[in-house]
Amino acid sequence: MPNKGNFILNLYPSTKFMLPLFVTISIFLVPSYLFAYMMLPLCIAIALIAGVAKQFLNLIVKGLLLLVLFIFIIQSVIAPGEEIIWSWGIISIKEEGVMLSLTLTSRIVAIASAFLLFFRITSIRDISQALEKVGMSPKFSYAILATFQFIPEISKRSKVIMDAQKARGVETEGSLLTRTKAFVPVLGPLVLSSIANTEERAITLETRAFSTKGKKTSLHKLHKTKTDMSIQILVIIFIIFLAVGRVMIWN
Amino acid sequence: MKRGLMHDFTLLAILLIPVGVALNFVSSQVVQLLKLPIHFDVIGTVVVSMIAGPWVGATTGLATNLITSLTNPTSLFFAPVSISVGLLIGYLSKFGMFKRLWTTIVSGIAITIAAVVIGSPISVMVFGGATGKSIDTVTGVFLASTQDIWTSVFSSSILINSVDKILSVLIAYFIVKKMSDRYLSKMNYGDSFIQEKRNKYAVNKKQIAK
Secondary structure: OOOOOOOOOOOOHHHHHHHHHHHHHHHHHOOOHHHHHHHHHHHHHHHHHHOOHHHHHHHHHHHHHHHHHHHHHHHHHHOOOOOEEEEEOOEEEEHHHHHHHHHHHHHHHHHHHHHHHHHHHOOHHHHHHHHHHHOOOHHHHHHHHHHHHHHHHHHHHHHHHHHHHHHOOOOOOOOHHHHHHOHHHHHHHHHHHHHHHHHHHHHHHHHOOOOOOOOOOOOOOOOOOHHHHHHHHHHHHHHHHHHHHHHHHHO | OOOOHHHHOOHHHHHHHHHHHHHHHHHHHHHHHOOOOOOOOOHHHHHHHHHHOHHHHHHHHHHHHHHHOOOOHHHHHHHHHHHHHHHHHHHHHHOOOOOOHHHHHHHHHHHHHHHHHHHHHHHHHHHOOOOOOOHHHHHHHHHHHHOOHHHHHHHHHHHHHHHHHHHHHHHHHHHHHOOOHHHHOOOOOOHHHHHHHHHHHHHHHHHHHO
């Protein structure tokens, strides 16, 4: 595997996947919101070591802050309860509502930050290669990689088509109805040209023996090391340990 | 043509998945450029499901939500909605529901119901009613007047989804109707769209003969 110059980035994809797996299982095993909130600092620490902390925090703030705020507002307004902490007019914040929203948001923040971090530190190429090794069809790993190529390409083409339609006199500004009407002349040619493109792509792939049966080779190599194995085993043992502990407390 | 889970994933159908995902993304970008108050984030899924069937459509929906969750993690929880939209459109297309305009509108209503019935419980149980999108303000308005989370989430979801999904299905229908017969004949579920075109052509021919 090419060296990415960092211990965490160099790990095998399935080892990195242990992080979201561990977080998702453990927060349901340990029923305290403090534990679930501890997952965010854990993820930030891993992001710091991997050197992606800035992008990671940016995504967390953009994707989660507003959501958590909304949950707090909605829950504290509607949840029934006696212990009123603060009230203003008909709006009153109750202790039960705050507790409920703490539990809800802690789980969402934990799961979301673990998955965000996983996709930050693992390249899509690595994921598809690892899945192919487990037994996924190479056709699907091509589809995954092609998707990431297509999005910027089609986005660029949509702007070209929009300019072309504007030049032909299609109105893209004005009342709501006018703007809605402009949607079809932009999207129609975009879909039809992309579809025509897939036919050409299919022919090109077939000439390179894409659907022949047999073992495919890859230029992109992935290797599992001993560190990967030991980290995976450690995490699984830890999860089992937590599960056993939970069952013991229950009884 | 053989249909079903094992036969639907032809090479052309697999190549259609990335196009569908990219269309979902780009159509919501175009919506932002045109400053429209709608999402339109299922058009790609609908187009793919119409011509390539329920399973390819469901894969497109799942892939869209997975890729969106790279930047917006909440969409991961709403993957069942996209999958159900793909499956439902695929089966409706299999039974020829997109041959006429009014059956297409009925299909759009069916998709709306599916999206509301599957999406609202996820929104309430996982996020306590919030989604982190603009729809939350509508939910908030309903919440202030009814004080009941289920009623408000359902009402706001019906309000937003009905316009969004029915228009998406209609636009997808018009686009698929414009596809060439040569291409549609290669797709497993494309024949219901070809049939109608041929009839139209026959009528035109008669008129010319007169």
